[in-house]
Structures are given as C-alpha cells and as structure tokens.
Amino acid sequence: MKNLKYILSIVAIAALTISCSSDDDFTPAQGGPAAPDFSGVFAQQDQMGRPAVNTVFVSGDSKNMFNKTIPTQQNAAFQSMFQTNLEGLSPAYANPEDTNALGLTSAEFTGLLATDVLNVSLDGPTTFYDGTNVLTGRNLTDDVITVELILIFGGETGLTAPEFPGLSNDNVDANDKDFLNEFPYLASAW
Numbered sequence: 357m358k359n360l361k362y363i364l365s366i367v368a369i370a371a372l373t374i375s376c377s378s379d380d381d382f383t384p385a386q387g388g389p390a391a392p393d394f395s396g397v398f399a400q401q402d403q404m405g406r407p408a409v410n411t412v413f414v415s416g417d418s419k420n421m422f423n424k425t426i427p428t429q430q431n432a433a434f435q436s437m438f439q440t441n442l443e444g445l446s447p448a449y450a451n452p453e454d455t456n457a458l459g460l461t462s463a464e465f466t467g468l469l470a471t472d473v474l475n476v477s478l479d480g481p482t483t484f485y486d487g488t489n490v491l492t493g494r495n496l497t498d499d500v501i502t503v504e505l506i507l508i509f510g511g512e513t514g515l516t517a518p519e520f521p522g523l524s525n526d527n528v529d530a531n532d533k534d535f536l537n538e539f540p541y542l543a544s545a546w
Contacts, residue, residue, distance in 0.1 A: 400424050405474040406491075407500050412445070412508070413438040413469060422472075431470045438466035446509055448519045456507045458490055465507065496535050496542070501526045 402423045404410065414422045415437060425433055439462050443450045449462035456465055468491070476482065477492035484491065484498040485507075494500065502525050510524030533543035 400426065403427075403472055405472045406469065406504075408504055409469050409472050412504075413441045413466070415441065427471050427473045430472060431467060435463075435467050435470040438470045439463055442466055442508065446519055458485075458507065497531070499526075499529070501528070 400423070405427075410419060410422055414434065418434070418437065422430065422434055442462050442465065448454050449456075449465075452461060452463075455461050458465070460468065474494060475491050477489070480492055481489050482493035482495055483489050484494045484500050485503045486498075505526060506524050508523075509520040531543065533546070535541050535543060
C-alpha cells in the first residue's frame, strides 16, 4: 500500500507540474480553465534520476552536455567516460574479472548507470537496492548514497576486503525528521 501511495504521489506531482504555468497574466477561458499551452521550444536543462551519478561519473567539462542529453542517448555518449572514471576511483574495477556487489563488471555497471533514469517496478518491491532487488525505484528511506559508495568503493567481489572501506558508507543512517504517513510524505523543513 505504501508503494501505491508513493506512485500516486509521483503522479499527482507530475500532474501538478504539467498544469502549472509561468504565464502571470493567465486568464482561463470562459467556462473553465484553459488547456496547458505546450507551444514553443523547450530544452532539457538538468536531470537527476539517480543521485550523485552525474556528480561522480561525468567529467566537469561534460556535465552540461550530460544534463541535456536525452536518456536514450546517454549510454552511447557517456558509458566509456563513466567506466574510465569508475576505474580511476576504484582501480580494482580495471580487472575485468572483478564484479561489484550486484555481480556487474565495470562495463556492465557503468552501462547501467550511464542511462540516468529511475526505474520503477510495478510488480515488485520499490527500492534502490535492498540486497536482492536492484534499481526498482526508490523509497524515501533508501540510503542511496551509501549504496552507491558500496558499489563504487567497497563492493568488488574479487577482492578479499573492500578496496576503500572508509569510503563505503556516508554514515548518515537516518533522516533528521520522521517521514509523514500521508502525502507529501516528506517532513516539513526545520
């Protein structure tokens, strides 16, 4: 039921976003509100399906291009950069035999990450990673940054110990406020 509420809240936010207008002089048509105006030219400026992916894996001079590239073209354009940067951060990945905690080689892992979208499972648990399910969505309580740190710095299975154990956890284990039990679920600002 919690997953359904989460999905419904995303749909509600999307509907609200689509129905918002930057036209300060908007006057609804007689008899009710006017349909949204989608005329004009729009350009994607930013995206963040998975937190920290762009920050960590996209080289500084390519960040704007990554943000403007549509997801279906990101893998072809950026996977090799992601792989180079991953292997620079965690040299054990340069060994093609080593895999991370998901069982993915550096090429497979960066191929997954280079398409920066948030997948949503409609028939299974919604989680960023719970030890079994991988990238099937994201709960507010998922420790996304720690999962990413484990996969980058501490999850290579070919190693007897994590390569950089001190970098495998952000040590932020809880939200500073409890989440709400109803929409919008996020706690109010302090």
